[in-house]
Each structure stands twice: as C-alpha cells, then as structure tokens.
Amino acid sequence: MRGALPPRPTSRDVAERAGVSQATVSLVLRDRWHGRVSPARAEAVRAAARELGYRPNVAARTLRLGRSRTALVVVPALTNEFFARVHAGAVRVAAGDDVGVVLYTSPLETGPARDPFASAGATLDGVLASSMAAEALAVLSGEGLPLVMLDSEPGTGAAATVNPDIAAGMRLVARHLLSLGHRRFAHVAADVDSWTFRERARVLAAELAAVRGARLVGTRRAPIGVPDGVLAAERALTAAERPTALVCDDDMLAVGACKAARRLGLRVPDDVSVTGFDDLTVATAVEPELTTVRLPGEELGAAGMRALLAALRGESPGATVLPVELVRRGSTAVPQEPAAPGAPE
Amino acid sequence: MRGALPPRPTSRDVAERAGVSQATVSLVLRDRWHGRVSPARAEAVRAAARELGYRPNVAARTLRLGRSRTALVVVPALTNEFFARVHAGAVRVAAGDDVGVVLYTSPLETGPARDPFASAGATLDGVLASSMAAEALAVLSGEGLPLVMLDSEPGTGAAATVNPDIAAGMRLVARHLLSLGHRRFAHVAADVDSWTFRERARVLAAELAAVRGARLVGTRRAPIGVPDGVLAAERALTAAERPTALVCDDDMLAVGACKAARRLGLRVPDDVSVTGFDDLTVATAVEPELTTVRLPGEELGAAGMRALLAALRGESPGATVLPVELVRRGSTAVPQEPAAPGAPE
DNA sequence: TCACGGGGGTTATACGTAACACTTCTGGAG
DNA sequence: CTCCAGAAGTGTTACGTATAACCCCCGTGA
Numbered sequence: 215m216r217g218a219l220p221p222r223p224t225s226r227d228v229a230e231r232a233g234v235s236q237a238t239v240s241l242v243l244r245d246r247w248h249g250r251v252s253p254a255r256a257e258a259v260r261a262a263a264r265e266l267g268y269r270p271n272v273a274a275r276t277l278r279l280g281r282s283r284t285a286l287v288v289v290p291a292l293t294n295e296f297f298a299r300v301h302a303g304a305v306r307v308a309a310g311d312d313v314g315v316v317l318y319t320s321p322l323e324t325g326p327a328r329d330p331f332a333s334a335g336a337t338l339d340g341v342l343a344s345s346m347a348a349e350a351l352a353v354l355s356g357e358g359l360p361l362v363m364l365d366s367e368p369g370t371g372a373a374a375t376v377n378p379d380i381a382a383g384m385r386l387v388a389r390h391l392l393s394l395g396h397r398r399f400a401h402v403a404a405d406v407d408s409w410t411f412r413e414r415a416r417v418l419a420a421e422l423a424a425v426r427g428a429r430l431v432g433t434r435r436a437p438i439g440v441p442d443g444v445l446a447a448e449r450a451l452t453a454a455e456r457p458t459a460l461v462c463d464d465d466m467l468a469v470g471a472c473k474a475a476r477r478l479g480l481r482v483p484d485d486v487s488v489t490g491f492d493d494l495t496v497a498t499a500v501e502p503e504l505t506t507v508r509l510p511g512e513e514l515g516a517a518g519m520r521a522l523l524a525a526l527r528g529e530s531p532g533a534t535v536l537p538v539e540l541v542r543r544g545s546t547a548v549p550q551e552p553a554a555p556g557a558p559e
Numbered sequence: 560m561r562g563a564l565p566p567r568p569t570s571r572d573v574a575e576r577a578g579v580s581q582a583t584v585s586l587v588l589r590d591r592w593h594g595r596v597s598p599a600r601a602e603a604v605r606a607a608a609r610e611l612g613y614r615p616n617v618a619a620r621t622l623r624l625g626r627s628r629t630a631l632v633v634v635p636a637l638t639n640e641f642f643a644r645v646h647a648g649a650v651r652v653a654a655g656d657d658v659g660v661v662l663y664t665s666p667l668e669t670g671p672a673r674d675p676f677a678s679a680g681a682t683l684d685g686v687l688a689s690s691m692a693a694e695a696l697a698v699l700s701g702e703g704l705p706l707v708m709l710d711s712e713p714g715t716g717a718a719a720t721v722n723p724d725i726a727a728g729m730r731l732v733a734r735h736l737l738s739l740g741h742r743r744f745a746h747v748a749a750d751v752d753s754w755t756f757r758e759r760a761r762v763l764a765a766e767l768a769a770v771r772g773a774r775l776v777g778t779r780r781a782p783i784g785v786p787d788g789v790l791a792a793e794r795a796l797t798a799a800e801r802p803t804a805l806v807c808d809d810d811m812l813a814v815g816a817c818k819a820a821r822r823l824g825l826r827v828p829d830d831v832s833v834t835g836f837d838d839l840t841v842a843t844a845v846e847p848e849l850t851t852v853r854l855p856g857e858e859l860g861a862a863g864m865r866a867l868l869a870a871l872r873g874e875s876p877g878a879t880v881l882p883v884e885l886v887r888r889g890s891t892a893v894p895q896e897p898a899a900p901g902a903p904e
Numbered sequence: 905t906c907a908c909g910g911g912g913g914t915t916a917t918a919c920g921t922a923a924c925a926c927t928t929c930t931g932g933a934g
Numbered sequence: 935c936t937c938c939a940g941a942a943g944t945g946t947t948a949c950g951t952a953t954a955a956c957c958c959c960c961g962t963g964a
Contacts, residue, residue, distance in 0.1 A: 220703060224920055235944050240922055250942065267701075273621035273682045274920035277949050282618070284681075292643040301637060305664065316681070317662045319650065336629075336661070336681035337618045356612075358565060440844055469844045476846070496844050499785055499814045501821065569950055580914050585952055595912065619950035622919050 223266040232262035284314040288343040303515025360525040364518045367409035374521040374531040380413045383507035386540035388421035400450035400457035405435040431455040443470020458549040465490035483547035502544030568611040577607035629659040633688040648860025705870040712754040719866040719876040725758045728852035731885035733766035745795040745802035750780040776800045788815020803894040810835035828892035847889030
C-alpha cells in the first residue's frame with residue numbers, strides 16, 4: 215500500500231549513524247540507559263535519531279511488548295453530541311497517561327456489526343464501552359480484555375462501571391414538575407432498549423405513583439432525533455387525555471416536543487411543560503431554553519478511562535456514580551389550566 | 560498491562576490442534592490455499608481456529624506486511640457535529656474496503672499538540688485530514704504518508720483534495736439576501752484561520768462589491784459556538800450602522816445571532832435576516848428555522864476516504880469539489896425597513 | 905525404466921524492537 | 935600483582951505472522 219515511499223529509518227539505521235549497536239539505541243530511546251551508556255553516547259544516539267527523523271515502529275514494539283498502551287472506546291454514534299463528549303473525556307485522560315484511543319461506533323440496538331477488534335487496526339489493552347445493549351456487551355467481554363462500562367447496568371461482568379446518577383436525574387425532573395403542580399404526564403421515551411432508558415422509565419413511574427392524583431397518561435417511543443420527537447409528542451398531545459408535561463428521554467426529543475406543541479398551537483411552557491435529558495448545546499439554542507438534566511458526558515468518559523487505566527494496572531475500580539443536576543430553564547412552568555379534573559372549563 | 564489473562568491462541572496453537580504446520584494455518588486463513596492444501600485439511604484448520612477463538616495478532620501481521628489497512632482521520636473536534644458527520648462518512652467507506660480508521664482530534668488553530676502518529680497506536684497507511692491550518696498540514700505531510708485533505712486549500716502538497724464548493728455556497732447566500740433587498744450586511748465570522756473561512760470572507764466581499772449600494776458594514780470574529788455568536792452578533796447589531804442581514808460562518812454562530820437579535824428586541828427575520836452554514840441539526844431545531852448552506856459532511860468524509868483508498872492503490876485522485884445547496888428557511892426575509900438611506904423613517 | 909510435473913504440504917526466515925545475558929575494560933583494594 | 939566490582943556496551947533471541955523456497959510422493963509419458 216505504501217508506494218515508492220522512502221523507507222522509514224529503523225533503530226538499526228540510527229545505530230549505524232551513531233556508531234553504536236541497535237541495543238544501545240533501544241536503551242537510550244527508552245530511557246533505560248542511566249548507568250549503562252555514557253552521557254556522550256546517549257546524546258549521540260538522540261542526535262542521530264533526530265537527524266533521521268526516527269520513529270519507533272509501533273507494530274514491532276507492540277509485538278515485542280505484548281501490549282500497546284491503546285484502549286478501544288465504543289460508543290453508539292458520534293453524531294450524538296453526548297457521546298462525542300464522552301469520547302473527548304476519555305481521550306483527554308488517556309492522553310495524560312500516554313495511552314492511545316481507538317474508536318469504534320456501534321449501533322445502539324444491534325451491537326457491533328463488524329468485528330470491533332479486527333477493525334481496530336491495533337492491539338488493544340482494554341475496552342471502554344458506553345450505553346451498550348446486553349448482547350453487544352457480551353461480544354465485547356468475550357475477548358477477555360479489561361472492560362469498563364459507561365451508563366450501563368451495574369454488575370454485568372465488567373471490570374468496572376461508571377454511571378451518571380440516572381435515577382436521581384429522573385427523580386429531580388419528576389419532583390420539579392410535580393412541585394409546579396403538574397399531574398398528567400406523558401413520557402416521550404427513547405426507542406432504545408438499554409439500561410439507562412429503562413431506568414428513566416422506572417423512576418418516572420415510581421415517582422408519579424408516590425403522589426396522589428399524578429399519573430402517566432401515555433408513553434410514546436421514538437428513535438432519538440428531532441423529527442421523531444415531533445411525531446411522538448404530537449401523538450401524546452392529541453391523545454384523549456392531554457398531558458400538561460412531556461418528560462423526554464433526550465434533549466433532541468424535547469426539542470421535537472417543543473416543535474410539536476407549537477404546531478398544535480400550544481405554548482411552551484404555559485400550555486405544556488417540556489423537559490429534556492443530557493443538556494446538549496441545543497438545549498440553550500432553542501426558545502424557550504430547555505429545562506433538562508445535565509449529564510456530565512465529558513466527565514463520564516474521563517472517569518471511565520480512569521477506571522480502565524486502574525484496571526490495567528491491576529486494581530479493581532468497582533462502580534462509580536456521578537452526580538447529575540437539574541437545570542431549570544424556560545420550558546417548564548406552572549400549568550395554566552384547571553388544576554382539578556371536573557372543575558368548570 | 561494485561562493482567563493474568565489467558566494467553567491468546569496463536570496460529571501455532573491452531574496448527575497444533577489441526578495437526579498441520581503453522582504455515583498451512585496462515586495459508587488457509589488468508590485464503591491462499593487453493594491448489595496447495597486439500598479441502599479436508601483446510602476445513603480442519605478453520606474448525607480448529609473457531610474452537611480456539613483464534614484471532615490473528617494485528618501487530619505481528621502489520622510488522623510482517625509493512626502495512627496495516629488502517630488510515631488516520633484527523634478532525635478538529637468531534638463535538639462539532641459537522642466533523643462527526645465527516646468521520647462517519649469516512650468510516651463507512653473505509654469499512655466497505657475493510658480498512659480500519661484511527662481518529663485524531665486536533666485543535667483547529669494550533670495543530671496537533673501530541674504526536675498524532677505516535678499516539679495512534681497503529682501503523683498507518685494513509686491520512687485523511689479535515690479543515691486544518693497550514694502548519695498542522697505540514698506536520699501531517701512530514702511523515703511521507705499518502706495524505707488527502709478535506710475542506711482545505713487546494714494544491715498544498717497533498718495527494719488529493721476534496722472540498723465542498725464553499726465559494727458557491729457563500730455566493731448563494733449573498734445573492735439570496737441581495738435578491739431579497741438587503742444592502743447592509745455584517746459578517747459573523749469564525750475566529751479560525753483556515754482556508755474554508757478565508758474563502759467565505761473573500762466571496763462575500765466580492766459578491767457585495769458587485770452590487771451597487773451593497774456593503775459590508777462590519778465583520779465580527781467569534782470562536783464557533785452559541786455564546787460567542789451571541790456576543791459577536793450583539794456588537795454587530797448595536798454598531799452605528801445596523802445591518803439588516805447577518806451572514807454567519809456556521810450554524811452555531813447563526814443560532815447565537817438569532818438569540819442576540821431577540822435580546823435586543825429585534826425580530827428574525829422581519830428586522831434582521833440571519834444565515835448559517837453547514838445545515839446542522841440545530842438549524843431546524845430553532846425557531847425560526849435557519850436559512851443555511853448545506854455542506855455534505857458525510858459525503859465529504861466518504862469522498863475523502865475514497866480518494867485516500869485510491870491513492871493507496873497508487874492512483875492519483877486529484878481534486879474533487881462537492882456541490883452544496885442553499886436551504887431557504889425561516890430566518891431570512893425581505894427587510895422591513897426603509898430600503899433607501901435618507902428616506903423618511 | 906526414468907525423468908518430470910504438480911499436488912500437498914513443511915521448513916526457514918524476516919519484519920523491528922526490547923531486554924537478558926554476556927564481554928571487555930578500568931581502577932582500586934588487598 | 936591479583937582479583938573483583940562496576941561501568942559501558944554488544945550479541946542474541948523472541949514476539950506472531952506471511953511467504954519464499956524447498957521437499958516428497960505419485961502418476962504419467964517417453
């Protein structure tokens with residue numbers, strides 16, 4: 215594949231130029247030379263390497279050492295800003311420890327289509343996987359590499375788990391809306407079968423069940439994205455019993471919900487309150503700005519990579535839960551309608 | 560780094576189990592066995608490999624072959640949706656040709672901080688780089704690998720260039736606004752020194768210069784992002800001469816511009832028209848939806864990877880220009896104000 | 905009968921690096 | 935003067951794979 219390129223210099227070329235053996239070159243450049251090579255020769259080796267533009271062959275080094283200081287990061291899709299943040303956090307921490315990151319994007323639902331390990335193009339030391347379905351997890355853990363899961367069911371055979379406190383997030387949303395006086399809710403749910411979304415549904419139902427008169431009048435599933443959010447919210451808002459609050463699993467769905475409300479002539483937040491999840495950039499781009507749960511995506515990726523690096527050192531990081539935060543903005547308010555059913559219109 | 564993991568089986572293990580030599584295993588699994596190994600033995604080898612869960616060692620293969628079927632993709636930041644799309648397109652095409660992709664994210668302005676080749680964790684066959692500054696390009700081309708540049712100055716020593724038709728895009732924007740009757744423009748420019756943004760500024764200026772009475776009343780630079788877009792647009796809209804149209808280098812900046820207008824009590828598009836660039840998801844999330852130039856990000860990545868694969872096969876793909884499209888939406892309209900200076904208020 | 909060709913394998917080697925085990929030399933203690 | 939310790943290097947090997955080069959045996963045509 216490399217055409218008629220000038221061949222890359224090897225450590226042997228460096229050795230020849232510096233007038234030493236290849237072993238000495240390796241010692242010097244790996245910084246293992248103290249007390250074994252005289253400072254003058256060490257400097258000569260470094261100079262020769264510099265002059266030739268020498269760069270160690272990664273494949274040879276990996277083969278020799280049996281490890282690569284490279285981790286695989288698996289996320290569903292980078293076009294989802296949340297996962298781009300996770301990736302950025304993971305890369306930041308890995309870089310600080312001089313560990314490389316190879317990325318694999320895998321559809322949320324189906325799991326890896328191609329073999330993530332074969333297509334990685336690198337020998338891998340560990341895996342950091344985010345928001346995967348259980349079957350996908352099985353594929354990943356099958357390799358026997360240290361595995362850290364993000365935003366996934368705890369205690370599923372991974373070396374460690376790092377999760378944002380999803381339950382707390384949904385609890386904050388529910389209590390915020392309840393305290394504003396909302397009683398009829400609809401859940402605009404992400405049409406994805408993974409722990410994080412099951413958890414949201416579970417907690418929402420539990421919180422509403424705990425308050426007299428509060429009810430979930432409907433759940434609409436939609437693939438994450440604005441257009442599908444519009445459709446799902448339209449159906450929720452035109453159902454027999456109209457909810458006063460739309461709880462959305464994701465900011466994109468929430469944006470769709472706001473658009474749907476507007477199309478139906480409903481004002482947000484006066485006629486219907488809308489909440490999101492994630493606190494993406496879009497949450498403050500729209501008008502009104504979204505009330506949402508801030509999930510620390512960058513920190514999630516960073517903490518996950520820290521856990522993976524610890525696992526690679528032989529430690530057992532266990533499970534970590536990251537705090538989340540409710541960001542109150544303009545898309546939620548006291549419902550402007552008869553509060554008690556049966557009251558005159 | 561790999562703790563007490565069970566050692567991975569090698570081709571020699573497979574050979575032993577199948578009762579053949581290691582060479583035969585390699586021949587069979589590389590599909591080079593026709594006429595050299597009997598079908599029965601070939602099947603036995605494949606069975607043994609399956610039973611052991613054998614997976615060829617990537618490092619050893621790369622070392623032996625001197626190439627890795629792996630390409631480096633360099634983008635400024637994945638949290639920018641446009642580059643996430645570019646990446647997705649590149650990965651899609653590469654996967655179709657059984658080529659892996661390693662990602663490197665590099666700050667737009669400064670170029671690679673860490674060594675992209677050292678941190679790749681893989682031997683690389685080629686490089687696909689997007690929207691890089693000239694100095695960054697120099698670092699990348701220094702390695703002597705086949706290099707394809709995206710959205711960058713044509714003819715800068717790369718094997719090939721693939722660009723969206725930036726000039727046409729800005730021309731469409733300018734003519735659209737001019738035909739609506741706008742004459743006083745401000746440019747909300749991305750504060751990034753790269754070809755693509757210089758090109759936008761150049762074409763905008765040229766188009767306005769070609770129409771009597773049309774003028775650029777100001778240029779405000781801002782880092783790409785909503786908050787900075789707000790600031791820049793606020794300054795543009797409160798300047799002595801208020802523009803009727805804000806031409807933004809990016810949808811994020813345009814969203815910020817819309818927010819700024821609203822804060823100043825100006826209506827979009829009645830009091831001020833706003834245009835974006837890229838057609839990101841956010842463009843249809845906001846109200847009014849953005850008039851913008853759709854840059855085919857996914858296709859850009861795909862075409863770039865196709866060019867790189869061609870270069871790796873020894874062909875010379877040359878320069879490609881991808882068509883762009885003006886998407887007229889709600890953020891532009893005929894200016895609602897005295898068209899001619901000097902007319903009564 | 906023998907040379908020969910080809911099917912069906914095997915042996916051996918190289919890729920570039922890291923590091924263990926050795927060698928050589930020098931200076932100082934005994 | 936001998937012996938030894940340590941400094942300063944070098945020779946050699948192994949990592950796992952792909953493939954060139956070789957080998958053996960059987961059938962066939964001369």
